[in-house]
Amino acid sequence: MAKKNLNLDEVMAYIEKLPFTQFKSVVEHYSNTQDSDFSDTLNKLTVSNFEQRLESLEVNSSCPTCSSHDIVKNGRKNNIQQFKCKECNRRFTRFTDTILEKTRWHWDIWIKVLEMTINSYSIHDMINVLTKDYGCKGINYKTVWLWRMKLIHTLAEMPMPKLTGVVQVDETFIRESQKGSRKLKSTIGNSVERKARYGRQPSQYGVMGAEFATVVTAIDNRGYCVCKVASLGKLSPELFFDLFDQHFDNIAYLCSDANSVYEDYCQLRNTPHYVRPSNFLKIIGNYGYIIQATEEFEKKTNKKVLEHLYYEGITDKITNRGEILFDTFNDIKYQNGLSLARVNELHNEIKQYIYRDMTNVSTKHLQDYIGFFTYIRNWRTTNGHYPTSQNDAENIFIEILKTKKNLTSTEVRQKELSLPKPSSRYMEVLKEETEKARNAIDNPYFKFNEEDGVLSFNKREYLLDLPKTRLYAIAKECRIPRYKKLAHWSLVSVILKQDNIQDILYQQLAKDRNKLIDEEDLEVMRSSGYVL
Template sequence: MSLQSRLNKLGVNCTCPKCNSSLKVKNGKRKNDIQEYKCKECGTKFTAFTNTILEKTRWHWDIWIKVLEMTINNFSIKKMVNILENDYGCTNINEKTVWLWRMKLIHSIATLPMPKLNGVIQVDETFIRESQKSSRKLVSYINGEERTARYGRVSSKYGIMGTEFATVTTAIDSSGYSVCKVTGLGKLTNEMFIDLFSDYFNNPSYICSDGNLVYEKYCEIFNIPHYIKPSNYSDILLKNGYDDCKTVEDREKLMLKLYNNDLIDKITYKGKLNYIEFKNLKTNNKLSLARVNELHKDLKKFIYTDKTNVSTKYLEDYIGFFTYLKNWKVRFNHYPSSKKDIEQIFEEILTAKVNYIVNDIKTKELDLPKPSGKYMNILIEETKKVREITKNKYFKFNEEDGVVTFNKREYLLDIPRYKLYNLCKEYNIKRFRKLAIWSIVTLLLKQSDIDIKIYQLLEKDRYLRNNDE
C-alpha cells in the first residue's frame, strides 16, 4: 500500500487543513504523482501529506517504521545509518541526516497528548544540569557571557534555584500514568505549576509532595488534601533516635511526639487529624513519594545514560518522548516492541498532523522561562551572605527553602513550632507559648540579627541532607 493510500485510509487531511471544511475537489496531480485537492470553501490547495511529518518525504512506509523502531529502542546514530544503507538500500544519507530524522520523530511523539491523572497523585521536581551539547559557542546562563566547556563533574555555582539547572516537574498517579514537563530554568513558581499541570489533574483525591510551598499553595487554591513528606524525613528520624528504639511501642511513641511537633510527614486540607487518624489515612490511601522517586531515577537514566546527555534546548522533546513511552507501558503492559506497536505509534503521529521540518530543528533556540536578572542578583547576594555567615562555601539554596523567595516571614511561618520556640528563648521573648504563630514571627522579624539565625538554621538543615546523600 502506498503512503498516500495509507494516509487516506487513516483519514488524514480528509478536511481542509485551513478552514476544516469537508467540501473539496480533486485538483490534478503534482509532479511526484501525489493527488492534490482544492477546498471549495476557502480555495486552499493541499494533499494528504500537507502538515504531516511525511510532507516532502522520499522514503516509503517500511523505512519510516524502521527508523521509528530504532529511535524507540535507542539505537546509536551510526548503527541506524548502517542498517538503512545495508538492509534498506538508502543512499545519500549520513549521520547528520539520520539525527535530524530521529529528532523529527522524537518531537512528533513528544507533542502527542498526555493522559489525565486520577486518584492519589505524587508530584515532585527533578533537576537536569543545563547543557549546550553540540553548540559551537557556549554561553553562561548566569551572566550571558561566553563560558568554557565543562569537563567531568563540575559543581554548579548557585545550585538548582538559578539558571544552571532545568527544572523537570513530574506527576504520577496510582495507576502509573505520568505527566512530565520542563517548567523552566531555576525554581518552579505557583503560576508555572498551575498553567502546566491543572489541566492534567482530574479531581485528585490526594496530592503527595515534599515540602515545596508551590504544591501546598496549589492544594489550598483547589481545596485538595495534601500529603507532605519533607525531603530530610530520614534525617529527622535518625537525629531523634528512631534507630535506637528497641520496641515497636517505643517507635510509635517517638513518631507520635514528632508528629505533634510538626516534624515529620502530615496531611493538610483534611481537617485537624490526630496521629492515629493521620496514620490510617496514610496507610489506607498508600500516601508516599515512592512512585515519583522511581520515575525520577528512570528519567535521569534516560537523559544521562541512554541518551548520554541532551542539549537543554531539546530537553522538552526528549522528556515528552520519555513520558509517552512510560505511559504506553502502562496502557499495554509492555514497551512498544512489535511492528504492529510501532505502526500504531506512527499512525498516532500522522493523525495528530505534527509537521516539524529540518529548519525548525537547525534553528531551535532555548525557549524556557528563566529567572529574571533581578532575581539572579538577589540569589547570588543571598547565597554569598549565607556562605560568609555559616563559613560553608558550598551552601546552595534548594526548592524546599521558604527563603527561595527571600521572604523571611514566609520561611519562619513554615518551620516547625519548636524551632520558633527555640528562637524565642534565644531572644528572651516572654510568654511566647501563649502567642499565635504569626505574632511570634512578627516579634522575631524585629530582631536585628534574625537574618543570621535564619541562615544558620538553613545551613544546619542542609548539612543533614548532604550527609544523607
C-alpha cells in the same frame, strides 16, 4: 543437487512476498546489469504505497484547512495525487501537514527509524542499519539526527493524560546544556562568560538559579504521568498552575515534598495535600525512630516518636483539611498509599534517559525529549510493556499520522531556548544570600534548594513555617524572656529583631538538610580522588 529452474509465475509470486528493501535491491541489481534507470519507478511505488496507506487511515480525507468533505481530485504533481477543496479552494495532498510531507523514504524505512528511536539507538548505529540493511546510500549524520528529532518532537506533542485519584508531584533538575551550539550564552548573567564544560563541573548556585532546567513531574496511582520542563531555576505557583491544572481531574490527594508551590495550588483548588519533607527519614532518625524495627517494643517506641513529631508539625502531614488526629492520619496515609515513591522512581528513569540513553541533550530541545519519554512511559502503562518491536513501532506511527503532527527541519535547526528564567534582580539576591549562608554555616558548597522557602527570601515567612519547638529553641538560644507566653506571630517578630538573625536562619536551614554538600559537588570530589 541440481538447481531448480523457476518459471515466470513462480518468480512473480516470490517477488510479491519480498519486503520493499529486498525488492529494491533486486530492481537496482537488474538496473545495473541492464544499464537502465528505474529510480523514478521506485519513487512512484513509494508514493503509491504511502497514498494507499494514508487513504485507508482516512488521513486528509477532508480539507486540512476547513474540514470540508467537499473535495475533488486535482491532477498529479511529482507523482503525488493533488486534491482541491470546493469550500476554501485549498489545494493539498494526502501528505499535507503530516510528518511524511516531502518524504522520499518508504514506509518500512520510516517504521525502522521509529523503532530504533524508541529503542535509543545512537545516530551512528542508525546510519549503519539504514545503509547496510535498507540500502539508504549516502545518508549522513545530520539527516538521521533531524529525522529522529522530527519523530521525537511529534510524539512529545501528543496529548498528555488526565491524572486522577492519588497524584504524586515533584521536581527534578537537569543541568543546563548548550550541546551542539557554536556560541555559548550564560544563563546567570550577561557579565558572566559561559565556558564549555569538560568533565564534571558543579554549578555555582544550584537548582534555584538558572543553571538548571526544572522538570516538573506528576504521576497517579494507575501509573500515568505528566512531565514538563517548566523553567530555568525556581518554579513559581503561577507557572505550575498554567502547566498542570489542565491535567488534574478529581484529585483525591496531591502528594509532594515541602515546596510551598504545591501547598499554594492545593489551597487554591481546595485539594487535600499530603506533605512529606525530603529529610523525613533524617528527622525521625534524630528523634529515636528505629528504621528496621522488629521487636514489639521497638514498634511501640516508633509509634510514639511519630505521634510526637506529628503533633509538633515536624514530619509528614495532610494539610488543607483542618486538624486530623494522628491515628486517623495514619489510616488515611496507608489506605490511600500516600507517599512519594512513584515520583522518585520516575525521576530516576528520567535521569537515566537524559544522561545515559541520550548522553545528555541540549536544553533548547529538552522539552521534546521529556515529552517523548512521557509518551513512551504512558504507552507502557496502557499496553503493559515498553514498545520495542517493529509491530509496536508501526502502531505508534499510525497514531502519529492520524494526529497529523509535523516539525520541519528548518524549525529544528532554528530552535532557540525559550524557557522562563529568574530575573537579573532575583539572581543578584540569590548570589548575595548564598554567600551569606556559606559564611554563616562555614560551608563553601552550600546551595539553596526548592524546600528552603526562599522563593522570595522572606525571613518572616520562613520562621512562621517553623514548628513551635524550633522557634522555642531559637528563642532560648537568643535568651528572649518569657518566650513561651508570646503568640506565634509575636515570637517571630521578636526573633527577627535579633542582631544575628541572618546566621540564625541559615543555621536552621543547615539542620534541615540531608546533606550539607550537593550531590553534584560530591561527584566532582569523588572523580578528583577526594576522600570523603
